[in-house]
Each structure stands twice: as C-alpha cells, then as structure tokens.
Amino acid sequence: MADATLQTARETTPIIELRGVTRTLPGVVPVTLVRDIDLAILRGEFVAITGPSGSGKSSLLYLLGLLDRPSEGEVWMDGQATSALSEAERAALRLSRLGFVFQFHFLLPEFNVLHNVMLPLRKAARLTLHECRQRAEGLLVELGLKDCIAKRPDQLSGGQRQRVAIARALANDPQVILADEPTGNLDSKNGALVFDIFERLVEAEGRSVITVTHDPGLAGRCERRVHLIDGRIVDDGVPG
C-alpha cells in the first residue's frame, strides 16, 4: 500500500514545472517570446509542443531545458527552483538530467560517432573511459547504428545522424529528453523512426519526452499536446 502511494506520488510530482513564466527579449522594442506559462511535465510523459511558426515553441523548450532564463516566473526541476542557480549549476543539471535533440544533429565533425556519444559521458566523469565506450556502444547498437560506430558524422545519412544525436542525448541516462523539431530535417520514414524511439523511451524506460513539432501526425502520437499561439498556451491536453 505504502509502495503504491509512493509510486503515485512520484508519478504525479512534476519533473519540470513552469509557474507564471514569461520570457521577454530586452531591446528598444522588447519582444515577448512566451508569456504567463504554467506547465508541469510529469515523469514518463510524452508531450508535443505545437503551434505556428513564431508562437514560442522552441523558446518554451529552451526554458524547460534550462538553456534560457525566464524574465518572470520560475522554472522548477524536481521541486527545485532554478532561477537562483549559477550557470555552472544549471549546466550540471543539463548534464545529468536532460538530453537535447535538435532539428540539426549538431554532431561535432571532428569526432566520430562513438566519440560524439561519449562526449556527455566524459564530461560527467562518472565512468571510466572504457565504461564510457561500452555505454556509448550499447546505445548505438540499441538505436541500430552498430555499423556506424567508427564513422564520421559526414559519412552518415540524415536519419542516422539524428539517431546518433538521440544516443548522445541518452548517454547520461537523463530523465527528460527535449527535442526541438527533431524530424524537421528528415523524410517521413526517418521521422517516424525517431518517434518510434521516443515512444520506446517513454513506454519502456519511463523517461519524459518533450518534443516541438510542426507535424500534426507525429504530434498525434504523443499522449499530450501543448498548443501555443503568440507565446501563450491555448490548449493543453490529449491530441485531438
């Protein structure tokens, strides 16, 4: 009984929560990217952030991923307010708890596939170099990239590169994957493949995945959709 209560509490405790968050770019004419956002992301949720271009989808994702700081309001991570944290502390949170996947793979061209995936592991320095290698190889095999381990990013297809980027995002076993239009640069087949991986991460591994997408079909595969217009959440619920 106690275990079940604990389990329920864990599942209903937001892993990331935005309370009254507004982000305004200062300038002669200040530009508000998102305004008055209240949003809680639970463990194991698969969330799509949708909306027209310029509606603040990516800005919201960067706030969720601690890459940006809100002008007003607070971002909470695992019950911890993050606005007072130093850049180094926020970087440490990104390293250990968050994984990013962007529209462009952003793999480092000087490193081969294996070493790209090993980057966050080496930075975290929790494992030996040998263990880092084993972990990275395991992830690449899991994502069907066994034959690409020693290749350089420019020797891979777009879909393969994006899967390497996902492997890199998963390297430190993060609780949350944040994806900014991860299929925007892929054909429909590879796009679907990426979403297959995300579904598996959510269902089999209990991670939270938050993805920005323009594609209504892919958004429909998520269990929750947050729709933005002009920086405000206008709809938050099960995709229709």
Add this chain to the structure above:
Amino acid sequence: MDLLLDIAFKHLRNRRRQTLVSLLGVSLGVGFFIAIAAMMQGFQNYFIDKIIDVSPHVEMKDEYRAPPPQPAERAFAGGAVHLVGVKPKDEPRGIKNGKAKVAALSALPGVTVAPVLSGEMILRYGSKDVSGTIVGIDPARERLVSKLERDLTAGGLDDLYTTANGIILGSGLAAKVGAALGDTLTVLSTAGVILKMKVVGLFETGIVNLDNFQAYALLKKVQVLQDRPNVVNRIRLRLERVTEAEVVARRVEARFGYRTESWQEANKNVLGIFVIQNGIMYSTTGAILVVAAFGIFNIISTVVLEKSRDIAILKSLGLTARDIGAIFVFEGLLIGVIGTLLGWAIGYGLTQALESIEFEIEGFVKSEGFILYYSATHYLIGAVMALIASTFAAYLPARKAARVDPVDIIRGAT
C-alpha cells in the same frame, strides 16, 4: 580535463595549415631567442670572465672622486655659498704611504694586494713608434692578483727578475711595433727617460684593449722610467668573492679617500652596452612572439567563429562557460607548448650551427668565432615568453567563446 584537451587538439588538427603557421611563429621566436641569448650571454660572460681574470677586482687610484671641499664650503655647509674660480692645489701624483696602505689592505680577509705604477710610454723599434701603457709590477704579487702568467704565450713572469730591463708585451702591441721575444726596444716615458728594454714575454688575454696597448715591467724599472722613485699610483686588489667587489671598493674608498673602482665600475661603459644589447634581444624576441601571438589570436578567433554551433551544443550538453573558455585557452597553450618544444630544438640547432662558424673578430675581445653559452635558463625564459604570449592570444577569443549564448546560436541555426 582530458575531454577539453581532446576537443582543443582536434580543433587545431582540423586547421592544419593555420596551426602550422602559428607553431612556426612561436618556435622561430623561441629558437631565435635561444640562439641570440646563447651568443650574447656567451660573449658577455667571456668578457666578464676575462675582465675578472685579467684585471684587478678592485683598484685604488691616485686620484679623488671629487675635489676636496674648500674651507668656506665646510664652514657654511648648506649655506648660500658658491665658490667660483677655485684653483685646485697641485698635489704630487701617486698614492701617499703606498706601503702602509698595501699592508693595511693585505690585512683585509679574502683580499690579496699588489701595488703598481702605470704610465704612458712610447715603444720604438726600428722605424716604428707605438704608444701604450706600461705597468710596473712585482711578479710575485702580480701572480696573486691577476692571471697574467696564464695568459703568457711566450716567456715567463720571473724573466722580469732575471733580465736586466725586461718587458712583457701584449701580443697586439708586439705585432704593431713588430717586435718578438728576445728583441730589444727603446722605451720612452712622458718624463723623458729612455730605456732599452728586452722583450722577455708576450701575453694574450683576449681583451683587445689590453693586448694592443699594455706592457709589463718590474715596478722598480717603471719607477725609473717614469722618474717617480718609490711611487705607486695604483693598488690592485683581488677578492676571494668577486661579487663583493663593489662593497669592498666603497669601503676602501671611504677609508683611504682615494678613488677606488670595482671591476664593474671600471667597465661600466661596456656593461652598459650589455644592458642595451639584452634589451634589444628581448625586444626582438618579444616582437617575433607578438607576431606569433597575432597568428594564434587569428586562428582561435576563426575557430570560435566557425564553431559557435558546436559551442552551443556543448553548452546544451552540460559544459560550462568555464569549460568552453578552457578549450580555447588550451588551444593557445597547445600551440605554445608544441611551439616551445620545436623552438627548443630549433634554438639548439641554431646554436650548434653558430658554433661551427669560424671567423676572426676583434672588438672588445678577440675571438675566432661566436662565443656561445648554453644555459637552461634561456630555454626556460623562451618557454615562459612563448606560453605567456600564446595564452594571452588565446584568452581573448576564449572569453568570447565562453560568453556564447547557446539559445541565440541554436535559434539562429534552426
């Protein structure tokens, strides 16, 4: 740390040509510094060693540093007294009570003393008249204060005792007058005394001023030649601790009143030139390294610009601004360290090459090639200069890289 170094190394490896040019700049700067420093310090050390060996460490002269104060000046010290047209008292030249002073100085610990009388002379041999300085010495004492005996290329110091009017000539002086060992020449002094003297020795110190203009004879003979019986006008001191020369000189001058010069003061014009030489050497090397630093600044600035997306992604992965800055500082340091190692090799090679060049030169010293001094300090100074230049050159773009806002870059890229 190894991750940051790894990224830094790979950035540089990806820009091979630019990296190579920067490395070349640093290594040439370090290499030339080492070679020039070896050459300059080699010459300077040789000169100083020679001066210390050949000349007295401290020399008391029969003159005063400042004229003695007039009674009116003593009576109204600090008052509004200004004396003009004062005729100094004519005093007989020479050090008063020379023997007593020699005895007093000999009593000082770590000091050996030799009185001498030196004066101008003209050597006449055949149709040649050559002017120079003749120094009257007591060979037994001279041995204690200078390395003259070691520098003899012919004859011996004791021959001055055994030959009636013996004279030892500097090799350059002998060459100028055309005399050789055993020849008899005419020596004229400013006092008008003329002596026939036999060449009993030749010396070569390597210091051109001494070899070309100096001769030695027995003190008694020079006193006769200068018509100054029992007079000495210099007291030479050799110290166990040569570094104390200046202190001893000041102490002796304060005690006896006569102008007393340390070897540093006696050669301050040359030592001053050395300071200027060193200044030129450091400036030249500094200029080379500044140019190299611009190269490093250029390459790292370019990398920062090119890699802004990589910087953004690294920050999103969890690298801190400090990590990002460190990557680019490491790039500068890598160029600095590798450039230094190459520079050490170039410097050593250049020094060896300079050593193999043979030529005759006669300036302050006579030499048959470059006089080189190998010192780890030169290598260390070269390394420190290169590392400071390369780190500073990398620091500015590194700071810019550290300040990159990942959101701006990622937003711009998508």
